[in-house]
Amino acid sequence: xxxxxxxxxxxxxxxxxxxxxxxxxxxxxxxxxxxxxxxxxxxxxxxxxxxxxxxxxxxxxxxxxxxxxxxxxxxxxxxxxxxxxxxxxxxxxxxxxxxxxxxxxxxxxxxxxxxxxxxxxxxxxxxxxxxxxxxxxxxxxxxxxxxxxxxxxxxxxxxxxxxxxxxxxxxxxxxxxxxxxxxxxxxxxxxxxxxxxxxxxxxxxxxxxxxxxxxxxxxxxxxxxxxxxxxxxxxxxxxxxxxxxxxxxxxxxxxxxxxxxxxxxxxxxxxxxxxxxxxxxxxxxxxxxxxxxxxxxxxxxxxxxxxxxxxxxxxxxxxxxxxxxxxxxxxxxxxxxxxxxxxxxxxxxxxxxxxxxxxxxxxxxxxxxxxxxxxxxxxxxxxxxxxxxxxxxxxxxxxxxxxxxxxxxxxxxxxxxxxxxxxxxxxxxxxxxxxxxxxxxxxxxxxxxxxxxxxxxxxxxxxxxxxxxxxxxxxxxxxxxxxxxxxxxxxxxxxxxxxxxxxxxxxxxxxxxxxxxxxxxxxxxxxxxxxxxxxxxxxxxxxxxxxxxxxxxxxxxxxxxxxxxxxxxxxxxxxxxxxxxxxxxxxxxxxxxxxxxxxxxxxxxxxxxxxxx
Amino acid sequence: xxxxxxxxxxxxxxxxxxxxxxxxxxxxxxxxxxxxxxxxxxxxxxxxx
Numbered sequence: 001x002x003x004x005x006x007x008x009x010x011x012x013x014x015x016x017x018x019x020x021x022x023x024x025x026x027x028x029x030x031x032x033x034x035x036x037x038x039x040x041x042x043x044x045x046x047x048x049x050x051x052x053x054x055x056x057x058x059x060x061x062x063x064x065x066x067x068x069x070x071x072x073x074x075x076x077x078x079x080x081x082x083x084x085x086x087x088x089x090x091x092x093x094x095x096x097x098x099x100x101x102x103x104x105x106x107x108x109x110x111x112x113x114x115x116x117x118x119x120x121x122x123x124x125x126x127x128x129x130x131x132x133x134x135x136x137x138x139x140x141x142x143x144x145x146x147x148x149x150x151x152x153x154x155x156x157x158x159x160x161x162x163x164x165x166x167x168x169x170x171x172x173x174x175x176x177x178x179x180x181x182x183x184x185x186x187x188x189x190x191x192x193x194x195x196x197x198x199x200x201x202x203x204x205x206x207x208x209x210x211x212x213x214x215x216x217x218x219x220x221x222x223x224x225x226x227x228x229x230x231x232x233x234x235x236x237x238x239x240x241x242x243x244x245x246x247x248x249x250x251x252x253x254x255x256x257x258x259x260x261x262x263x264x265x266x267x268x269x270x271x272x273x274x275x276x277x278x279x280x281x282x283x284x285x286x287x288x289x290x291x292x293x294x295x296x297x298x299x300x301x302x303x304x305x306x307x308x309x310x311x312x313x314x315x316x317x318x319x320x321x322x323x324x325x326x327x328x329x330x331x332x333x334x335x336x337x338x339x340x341x342x343x344x345x346x347x348x349x350x351x352x353x354x355x356x357x358x359x360x361x362x363x364x365x366x367x368x369x370x371x372x373x374x375x376x377x378x379x380x381x382x383x384x385x386x387x388x389x390x391x392x393x394x395x396x397x398x399x400x401x402x403x404x405x406x407x408x409x410x411x412x413x414x415x416x417x418x419x420x421x422x423x424x425x426x427x428x429x430x431x432x433x434x435x436x437x438x439x440x441x442x443x444x445x446x447x448x449x450x451x452x453x454x455x456x457x458x459x460x461x462x463x464x465x466x467x468x469x470x471x472x473x474x475x476x477x478x479x480x481x482x483x484x485x486x487x488x489x490x491x492x493x494x495x496x497x498x499x500x501x502x503x504x505x506x507x508x509x510x511x512x513x514x515x516x517x518x519x520x521x522x523x524x525x526x527x528x529x530x531x532x533x534x535x536x537x538x539x540x541x542x543x544x545x546x547x548x549x550x551x552x553x554x555x556x557x558x559x560x561x562x563x564x565x566x567x568x569x570x571x572x573x574x575x576x577x578x579x580x581x582x583x584x585x586x587x588x589x590x591x592x593x594x595x596x597x598x599x600x601x602x603x604x605x606x607x608x609x610x611x612x613x
Numbered sequence: 614x615x616x617x618x619x620x621x622x623x624x625x626x627x628x629x630x631x632x633x634x635x636x637x638x639x640x641x642x643x644x645x646x647x648x649x650x651x652x653x654x655x656x657x658x659x660x661x662x
Binding site for chain 1: 615616619620623624627629632635636639640642643644646647
């Protein structure tokens with residue numbers, strides 16, 4: 001049976017298609033429309049999924065939306081009632097949209113689907129799946145486990161903000177939930193807002209900023225904002241949050257605890273903001289650890305699956321792994337709402353299979369195929385497209401491609417690497433990546449300021465050969481989706497001088513922490529991607545080639561985009577980003593492009609083409 | 614009308630028929646806002662959409 005899953009109308013719209021339990025394709029709409037976190041109906045992503053599956057409307061067994069709009073509306077009504085008359089301003093903003101659009105989501109979906117292909121908007125085939133069940137299904141069904149605890153945490157779905165489910169064979173049942181307004185995701189988002197970053201996209205920055213600070217405010221958070229029980233269940237103290245009734249996350253009472261008003265995005269970061277980031281990170285880790293410890297003891301399950309926006313907190317994930325309550329952890333690479341499209345499709349498929357007594361489909365190491373589920377381009381197609389836009393390129397055979405790219409990396413060049421199928425989820429995993437030499441002491445700053453055009457404090461992640469990960473990092477497990485953080489091995493670290501130890505906050509940025517400084521955060525941590533021959537042989541060959549030249553089996557791997565831009569999808573997107581930044585060398589398929597050979601007239605102002613995130 | 618039927622069925626299933634009067638008031642006010650604003654474009658509010 002073929003099932004199409006859709007997530008849309010909030011942020012990060014996406015589509016995914018599943019055939020008999022196997023994932024055929026999945027992509028986020030933003031990659032096609034070039035609008036970051038595009039919330040619109042994912043028409044391009046749906047068309048792409050249908051094309052890859054070679055399917056038309058008649059072939060589909062079901063189309064599944066990733067949440068239940070009426071349940072969400074019920075939550076809204078009850079929230080307004082509970083807080084009336086305080087939420088009037090928010091009500092006034094929200095109701096017109098609900099009444100004119102969101103209550104009619106079934107009609108809207110049918111209309112949009114019908115516009116893609118006649119017959120696709122079939123009311124009899126349209127299903128709705130609960131938000132957290134979609135997340136749970138996206139984590140459990142693609143995992144390699146036959147039984148697992150599944151924990152989902154995010155801002156809010158319909159009512160649930162966190163859920164615990166048990167997966168056994170093709171059964172998946174939620175047995176515990178925490179409900180709105182008590183939300184770990186919203187607590188984190190409140191600090192994201194308060195420290196001057198954008199909610200729903202700046203959470204990564206808070207996590208990246210945390211190691212520059214001390215968790216000085218953790219006690220104040222526990223004392224005032226959140227009451228956490230030993231089993232990890234919690235309640236927020238709503239006196240300090242305004243997201244139930246207002247148009248912001250927090251108000252002045254929140255600021256009174258933490259020493260002032262929220263930082264405006266244009267204001268400079270101070271030590272206080274770093275301490276706040278460290279504090280909310282510490283609180284999040286404590287809550288997650290209490291939850292996982294308690295659930296491990298309660299269920300005796302030895303495998304853990306994670307999804308939901310909070311599961312993208314790879315620092316917390318790393319701590320859960322090291323805590324040792326679970327033998328193995330699988331984190332859905334598209335843990336945010338985009339992954340809900342995939343989960344909804346899988347949930348509907350297994351719902352039918354259970355009735356028929358069908359079996360669970362599993363794969364090794366998992367069923368996500370390295371998250372390479374997006375569009376790809378054939379070599380002739382790449383050549384035609386590059387020729388049409390005036391790019392100067394040469395075609396290389398596989399060996400030449402690897403040798404020349406590895407040489408470019410070893411000589412300190414920033415390399416654009418566009419290969420095979422695009423990744424599904426927020427991370428570039430070696431098919432739409434900017435790569436660089438991690439040994440360079442200046443690379444982190446250079447990449448942030450001259451290539452990515454983003455804040456200088458933000459760390460970069462290492463991609464390392466799976467068989468060499470334990471030689472360089474304190475980790476000996478698969479982390480193919482860059483969702484586990486571990487420290488650089490002590491033997492690879494560089495000792496700090498007495499003077500360097502005196503430095504505070506952002507001053508620490510310039511201190512070299514290891515032999516691979518470009519991917520070593522200031523607390524020696526690294527967000528690791530292990531690279532596997534089974535899922536990405538070409539990327540693996542490139543890292544091996546780099547190791548032969550340098551002795552280092554690690555590369556800097558960051559997404560192929562600039563600040564505010566969705567990760568590149570097509571060869572044209574890649575060329576445009578290459579020409580608009582200080583990337584020196586670009587490999588698209590077997591085509592090699594060097595910056596100094598291009599027509600400078602083709603360079604456009606790429607940096608200001610996108611709103612900063 | 615199909616939306617109203619669906620909503621009624623939903624509230625019945627959820628055993629939340631007590632929400633109907635509230636829903637009627639909200640729809641009335643909301644409808645007025647739609648008419649007065651002429652547009653359903655609202656800014657992004659964190660938890661509402």
